[in-house]
Amino acid sequence: FPPVSPSVAAVCASMALSGRALLLCLCVGHLLQAHAKLQKSTLRLGRDTRRSAEWQYVGKFGFAIGQGTYEARLKETVPGSLPLGMPLQLEVYIDEDWPHVETMTEVCRKKERSRRTRDIAIGSEAGEWGPIAQGSIAQNVRPHVWYFAISDCRGMLKNGTYGLDFEIEFKQDGGSHFSVELQWATSANLLTLLGCSAFLWSFCRRSRSFLRRTGSLHPVIWSLGGVVILQYLAQCLHTGHLAIYRSDGQGSRGMELLSEVLFVLCQVIQSSLLVTIGMGYTLLQAKLHNTGFVLPICGLVALVHVLLVILDKAQSEASHRFTDHDGSTGWIFFGLRLAIYAWFLQAANGTARQGGLKLQAFIAKFRLAASLYFLAYPGTFLVMLLFAPYLREPVMESGLMVAQVISNVWLASLFLDRGAYFEASSLSASPLPGGGMPTFFKQE
Numbered sequence: 211f212p213p214v215s216p217s218v219a220a221v222c223a224s225m226a227l228s229g230r231a232l233l234l235c236l237c238v239g240h241l242l243q244a245h246a247k248l249q250k251s252t253l254r255l256g257r258d259t260r261r262s263a264e265w266q267y268v269g270k271f272g273f274a275i276g277q278g279t280y281e282a283r284l285k286e287t288v289p290g291s292l293p294l295g296m297p298l299q300l301e302v303y304i305d306e307d308w309p310h311v312e313t314m315t316e317v318c319r320k321k322e323r324s325r326r327t328r329d330i331a332i333g334s335e336a337g338e339w340g341p342i343a344q345g346s347i348a349q350n351v352r353p354h355v356w357y358f359a360i361s362d363c364r365g366m367l368k369n370g371t372y373g374l375d376f377e378i379e380f381k382q383d384g385g386s387h388f389s390v391e392l393q394w395a396t397s398a399n400l401l402t403l404l405g406c407s408a409f410l411w412s413f414c415r416r417s418r419s420f421l422r423r424t425g426s427l428h429p430v431i432w433s434l435g436g437v438v439i440l441q442y443l444a445q446c447l448h449t450g451h452l453a454i455y456r457s458d459g460q461g462s463r464g465m466e467l468l469s470e471v472l473f474v475l476c477q478v479i480q481s482s483l484l485v486t487i488g489m490g491y492t493l494l495q496a497k498l499h500n501t502g503f504v505l506p507i508c509g510l511v512a513l514v515h516v517l518l519v520i521l522d523k524a525q526s527e528a529s530h531r532f533t534d535h536d537g538s539t540g541w542i543f544f545g546l547r548l549a550i551y552a553w554f555l556q557a558a559n560g561t562a563r564q565g566g567l568k569l570q571a572f573i574a575k576f577r578l579a580a581s582l583y584f585l586a587y588p589g590t591f592l593v594m595l596l597f598a599p600y601l602r603e604p605v606m607e608s609g610l611m612v613a614q615v616i617s618n619v620w621l622a623s624l625f626l627d628r629g630a631y632f633e634a635s636s637l638s639a640s641p642l643p644g645g646g647m648p649t650f651f652k653q654e
Contacts, residue, residue, distance in 0.1 A: 256367030276383025287373030
């Protein structure tokens with residue numbers, strides 16, 4: 211990381227403006243999308259000599275208080291393979307009955323728990339969509355998640371299993387496409403994006419001031435800057451995805467995936483930065499002599515996180531999934547974060563033993579603040595499980611975002627302010643002729 215010119219901070223500021231321009235383009239672009247929500251799936255239904263597939267789950271939606279609506283339709287995957295206009299059944303289940311429905315082994319008895327049943331027919335012409343099956347959900351006590359399934363318990367499909375394309379559109383009372391757990395998402399993410407913009411501008415301004423004082427930006431500041439920019443880009447992409455989702459009910463899977471990847475990368479980079487400092491970098495040594503192995507390990511951890519995100523997004527919609535952290539994916543992230551935290555604690559305690567009272571006092575404060583960040587995911591994950599399924603998404607996302615933002619603010623103050631850490635770490639070393647050298651936290 212060589213010394214940089216004062217123009218670096220100006221470039222950072224321009225990146226903030228570029229991010230806002232990106233958001234503007236995304237918001238304008240979503241106006242060009244088709245205004246129709248389509249939750250699509252392909253299913254196989256029927257029975258043959260090898261198996262029976264008379265019932266299949268096809269989707270869910272959280273309806274808020276009021277009267278919401280749904281519209282569904284079917285068509286053959288292979289035109290001409292089924293009798294034209296043949297009716298099947300669309301069954302609707304409330305969340306209070308769904309756990310029992312899933313445990314029933316006789317699939318055609320599941321209908322006994324259905325609150326509503328509609329006939330839904332295949333198109334009367336080969337390859338055409340059938341007539342729309344419409345229905346409404348009215349509730350006035352609290353929101354509920356409603357589950358939908360297609361069945362052939364009348365035995366219309368007798369000679370084999372057949373591929374069917376299925377589409378369903380959900381609308382809240384008032385016309386919103388957002389399920390109840392996501393109704394907060396657009397406004398909350400827009401506010402978060404504005405807050406990230408303000409913080410990025412402040413960080414660039416303070417970095418420029420630091421550059422003028424010392425003549426260079428330390429690698430830890432570059433690392434934190436990378437975290438801030440990745441988080442900002444992730445937030446722009448996620449807000450853009452929600453803007454598109456608001457109009458067409460589907461959003462952009464590419465933008466959503468890239469947003470999640472960038473967000474987990476900024477978390478891994480920040481965790482790596484904390485571990486490296488905990489091992490004594492900038493406190494007992496100015497170079498990465500004894501901490502160089504941290505980077506390959508953290509690179510491997512980042513790769514695992516990215517692969518988990520990609521595999522999670524590749525999965526089809528499931529009845530038990532309400533967030534990206536449900537199931538085995540969430541528990542793997544839980545274990546990884548605790549393992550990194552244990553690594554950090556061991557490193558920080560070892561560093562404290564090498565110094566005197568001042569270093570031990572600093573490490574105690576640093577360890578406490580870093581622990582809040584490392585434990586944010588495990589803690590929020592466990593708390594999330596205590597809530598109703600439709601409340602887990604806002605609980606998890608808001609908890610992680612608050613932890614990330616607070617950590618960014620804390621580290622920016624630690625690196626850019628002239629406090630005890632600055633004076634005793636390698637951040638105070640000036641590359642200019644006659645510049646001072648750091649005192650470090652020496653043994654007293």
